[in-house]
Amino acid sequence: MAGESISVRELLTMMKFTFPLIVIKINGQLIKKEDYERVFIGDGDAVEAIHLISGG
């Protein structure tokens, strides 16, 4: 992603990740839901996401 960095929230919206419960890790660090607006993703950051789905 070149140029401007975007927040986690903006990335999720862009990717149409609308699941209510999701685990996001940036460079291996877990990002809590309340931090989605204030954590920004820069060039070269490794972003990973997992949907958490009920059932067990």
Added chain:
Amino acid sequence: MQSKLEKLKGTCVGIAGCGGLGSNCAMALARVGVGSLVIADFDVVTRENLNRQYYFLDQVGQKKVLALRDNIARVNPDVAVEAHDLRLGPDEVVHIFKNCTLIIEAFDRADMKLMIIETVSERFPDKFIIAASGLAGYGENNALRTRRLGSLFICGDETREVSPEMPPLAPRVGIVAAMQANQALEIILDDLALVGDDDAWDEL
């Protein structure tokens, strides 16, 4: 191999939830000889649970943690089982699992899954957590997989949510529970490093 498995005796595994995932995972780990298990659940065994959970008809009405402790003892009495009959929140997770080598997330509700993943990541950065996501219904064997994100492993198809049309059933729940147990063995027996190669987020 047998001498390698001896290593399991000195290992403690925490299991959060004793439903379909937790009961089956606990039995698998007990059979291979994990030294101690810390199990936690607040629920009682119901008739409906028997379509996938490792309990028996004569245990309906019993506390799950006590029934599971009994079942483990009937298979392998050498396993030390610490049973906690309680509802887990962040404080309880930290308190009861602090001496465990690794933790298995075996809840049914997605919000509880998130709670324990966040708690373990924050409070126990040196422990692996093996979670499950997506196991409802039947079929699609090959959709079930394991992904790694640092100290977090996720087993399941990451897609199929439980609903009235898509209930959790013994085969798929059992497969995912066994995947969690199998991942635990790999972590323990192969001394996996906490900082390892993550699986790529190929959906992006």
